[in-house]
Amino acid sequence: MGTLVEEIFSRQLGRAVEAGEIVLLDVDYIMSHDNTTPLAIKAFREIGKPMRDPAKAVIHFDHAYPAPNQLAAENQQKIVRFIQEQNMPHFYHRGVCHQVMIEEGFVRPGGVVIGADSHTVTYGALGCFSTGLGSSEIGAAWVTGKAWFKVPETILVRLEGAARPGVFSKDVMLHIAGRMGMDGATYRSLEFAGSYIDALAVHERIVFANMSVEIGAKCGLIAPDERTFEYLRRETKARPPYEQFEAVQPRYERVFEVNVSALEPQVACHPDVDQVKPLSEVAGLPIDQVYIGTCTNARFEDLALAASILKGRQVSRFTRTLVTPASQTIYEKALAAGLIQVFLDAGCTVNAPGCGACIGRHGGILAPGERAFTTMNRNFIGRMGSPEAEIYLGSPAAAAATAIEGRIADPRKYMG
Amino acid sequence: MARAWKFGDNLNTDEIMPARFNITIDEKELASKVFCEIRPDYAPNARPGDVVVGGWNFGCGSSREHAPVAIRGSQAGCVVAASFARIFFRNAINIGLPILESPEASAGIEDGDEVEVDLASGAIYNRTRGTSFQARPLPPFVLKIASAGGLVKFLREHEIEELTA
Ligand code: SF4
Numbered sequence: 025m026g027t028l029v030e031e032i033f034s035r036q037l038g039r040a041v042e043a044g045e046i047v048l049l050d051v052d053y054i055m056s057h058d059n060t061t062p063l064a065i066k067a068f069r070e071i072g073k074p075m076r077d078p079a080k081a082v083i084h085f086d087h088a089y090p091a092p093n094q095l096a097a098e099n100q101q102k103i104v105r106f107i108q109e110q111n112m113p114h115f116y117h118r119g120v121c122h123q124v125m126i127e128e129g130f131v132r133p134g135g136v137v138i139g140a141d142s143h144t145v146t147y148g149a150l151g152c153f154s155t156g157l158g159s160s161e162i163g164a165a166w167v168t169g170k171a172w173f174k175v176p177e178t179i180l181v182r183l184e185g186a187a188r189p190g191v192f193s194k195d196v197m198l199h200i201a202g203r204m205g206m207d208g209a210t211y212r213s214l215e216f217a218g219s220y221i222d223a224l225a226v227h228e229r230i231v232f233a234n235m236s237v238e239i240g241a242k243c244g245l246i247a248p249d250e251r252t253f254e255y256l257r258r259e260t261k262a263r264p265p266y267e268q269f270e271a272v273q274p275r276y277e278r279v280f281e282v283n284v285s286a287l288e289p290q291v292a293c294h295p296d297v298d299q300v301k302p303l304s305e306v307a308g309l310p311i312d313q314v315y316i317g318t319c320t321n322a323r324f325e326d327l328a329l330a331a332s333i334l335k336g337r338q339v340s341r342f343t344r345t346l347v348t349p350a351s352q353t354i355y356e357k358a359l360a361a362g363l364i365q366v367f368l369d370a371g372c373t374v375n376a377p378g379c380g381a382c383i384g385r386h387g388g389i390l391a392p393g394e395r396a397f398t399t400m401n402r403n404f405i406g407r408m409g410s411p412e413a414e415i416y417l418g419s420p421a422a423a424a425a426t427a428i429e430g431r432i433a434d435p436r437k438y439m440g
Numbered sequence: 441m442a443r444a445w446k447f448g449d450n451l452n453t454d455e456i457m458p459a460r461f462n463i464t465i466d467e468k469e470l471a472s473k474v475f476c477e478i479r480p481d482y483a484p485n486a487r488p489g490d491v492v493v494g495g496w497n498f499g500c501g502s503s504r505e506h507a508p509v510a511i512r513g514s515q516a517g518c519v520v521a522a523s524f525a526r527i528f529f530r531n532a533i534n535i536g537l538p539i540l541e542s543p544e545a546s547a548g549i550e551d552g553d554e555v556e557v558d559l560a561s562g563a564i565y566n567r568t569r570g571t572s573f574q575a576r577p578l579p580p581f582v583l584k585i586a587s588a589g590g591l592v593k594f595l596r597e598h599e600i601e602e603l604t605a
Contacts, residue, residue, distance in 0.1 A: 046581055048604045062465045063505050071595045088463070095463050142503040142527060158505035158531035160591050168600040172581070206450050207497035211526050240500060242526055296450065383459040404454040404501060411458075411477040 027178040027274040028245040029213040032134055032153045035269065043177045053130045054080050054165045055139030057121045058096070059087040061103050064140060067163030075110050076169040082114040082130055083107060084121035086378045092386035119351030119377030122146040122234070122319040127353050129261030133248035134269060138162070138171050142237045143319050143401065149226065149233035150256065151248035151269070156237065176213040176242045177277040183220035185285035190436035193228035194321055194399070194419040196220070197235045198290040200282060202300025210240030215271065220284045221246060226255035227323045234320050235401050238297045247271065289422055289434060294395075294414035295405045303422060306432050312394040314339070314427040316420055317348030317375070318382045321399035324357045326420040331363040333424035333438040334370040340430025346388045348375040372427070384409040397426045441567060442489045442517055445482055446551035449495035453502040453528070462506035470506055471513030486514045491557060493549045494521035499528025505535065512537045518557055520564060520575070522546035533582055536590035540564065540575035548573060
C-alpha cells in the first residue's frame with residue numbers, strides 16, 4: 025500500500041511503512057567510486073569494526089580514470105590495496121559507475137542501493153530505490169550493511185501526451201527542472217508516470233531518475249513494467265524473476281502535470297540547471313566545445329541518435345566535439361554498429377568511457393570565456409574547468425546539431 | 441564574537457569545493473581551497489568559530505563529503521542556512537559539522553555582521569543588529585548522531601540499530 029517508495033520500503037521491511045517514519049534498511053549494494061572511496065575508507069578505519077559483507081560493496085574507477093595525474097594515481101593505488109585487503113569481489117573500471125551498475129546486474133526492481141554519488145538516484149528508472157549518500161555513510165554501511173532513511177513524501181510527476189519529433193526525455197526533464205526549480209523536490213520522492221512514461225523506452229526513462237537529484241529529490245522512481253523487465257533481460261546481467269509492484273492507493277503530497285506534446289527542444293542555460301529556455305531562444309549562441317557523454321545521455325541509443333545527425337557531415341572547425349560512451353559495453357556496441365566511425369569521420373574526438381570532462385578532471389577542460397554545450401545533467405560554475413566558462417545542457421540530438429553549426433542549433437533541421 | 445560570511449541561495453558543492461581540488465582527503469588542504477572561486481577572501485581570513493550563512497538549498501549538487509569537511513577544516517563554528525540540500529545535511533551531521541536551519545536568521549544576517557550562536561539551544565544572535573533567531577530543532581535520531589560527534593564516532597560506541605530504537 026502506498027507510493028512506490030513506501031511500497032519498496034514496506035516489502036523490504038515486511039511491514040507497512042508510511043511517509044515521515046524513520047526506517048533502517050538492509051541495503052543490497054553499496055556503491056562508491058575513485059573520488060568518494062578514499063574518505064569512505066578513512067571512515068571505515070576510524071569505526072574500527074569488520075566489513076559485514078564485502079560482496080555488498082561495488083567500487084568503480086570512473087571519475088578520473090585512467091589517472092590523469094600522480095595524486096589520482098596514488099588514490100587509486102590505495103583503493104586497489106584496500107579492495108585486495110578486504111577481498112571485495114566487485115571492482116570495475118568499465119565506464120561511468122551508474123551505467124555499469126545497471127549493466128552488471130546490481131540494479132533490480134524493488135531493490136535498495138546506496139552510493140557515494142548524487143546520481144545514484146539513476147536506478148529509480150528501473151524501480152530500484154537508490155540514493156546518494158556521503159562517504160562516511162558508505163564506510164558505515166560497509167560495517168553495518170544498513171542505512172537509515174526518513175520515508176519521503178512523494179510528488180507525482182504526471183507526463184501525458186506524445187513528444188514531437190526532436191523532443192526527447194532530456195528536453196522534458198529540463199522543462200520540469202525549470203518549472204520546479206533546484207530545490208523544488210528537496211527530500212521528496214519523485215514518481216514519474218503517465219501515458220508518456222508508459223510508452224517511453226527505458227534508456228529515455230533513465231534520464232528522469234538520473235536528473236531527479238537536480239531538483240533536490242531523494243529518489244526518482246518509475247514503476248517497473250514489461251518494458252523494464254525486457255530491458256533488464258536484454259541489456260543487463262540481472263536475471264529474472266523480477267519483482268512486480270506498483271503504487272497502491274498512494275497519497276501524494278502534490279501532483280505536477282506536464283503536457284509533453286506541447287514542448288519544443290529545451291536548453292538549461294548558464295549557470296544553473298533551472299535556467300531553462302526553449303532552444304529557439306538561445307539558438308545561434310557560439311559554442312567552443314560539444315560534449316556528448318555522462319550517466320545522463322551517453323547510452324547506445326543516445327550515440328546512435330547523435331550519429332544519425334552527424335553522418336556524412338562535419339563538425340564546425342573551431343568546435344571541439346567530444347564523444348564519451350558511458351561504458352565499455354556501450355563502446356563495443358557502438359563500434360560494432362559503425363557509430364564510432366561516423367564520429368571519427370565527422371571530426372569528433374572519441375574518449376575512453378568515464379566521467380572525465382563532466383567534472384573538469386581531464387579530457388575536455390574549458391578555458392576562461394569558453395562555452396560548452398553538453399548532454400550532462402548539471403552546469404554549475406566551474407564544473408568543467410574554468411569558473412569563467414559557461415555550460416549549456418541539452419539532448420544528444422541538440423548537441424550533434426550544435427557541433428555541426430558551431431552554434432546552438434535546433435536538431436529538427438537535421439532529422440529525417 | 442564571530443564574523444558572518446554570507447552566501448546566496450542554491451550554493452552548490454562545486455562552489456564550496458571545486459571538483460578539481462577534491463582529489464585529496466587532507467582536511468587542511470581542502471580548507472585552503474574552500475569557496476576559493478566565489479569567495480577567495482574566505483579561506484585566508486576566516487577565524488575559528490566564524491559562521492557560514494547560506495540561503496535556501498545550501499550544499500546542493502554532488503554527494504562529495506569533501507565540501508562539509510573543507511568547511512569544518514576552515515574551523516567555521518557552524519553553518520546557518522534557510523534550508524539545506526539533503527545529502528549535504530546528512531554529510532554535515534555525519535562528520536560532526538554543526539548546522540542550523542533558520543530561514544529567519546538567513547534573511548536577518550548580512551556579510552560581516554558580528555554573530556553568536558548557542559549550538560546547544562539553537563539560538564542565533566546578530567550582535568550587529570541586535571536581533572535573535574531560533575533554529576529548527578533536529579529530529580531526535582539525528583540528534584543522537586550529532587551529539588556523538590558524527591556517525592563514525594557513534595558507530596565506534598554503538599550499534600546502528602540504536603539509532604531507530
Ligand atoms: S558522468 Fe558526471 S554526473 Fe555522472 S557520475 Fe560521472 S561525474 Fe557524476
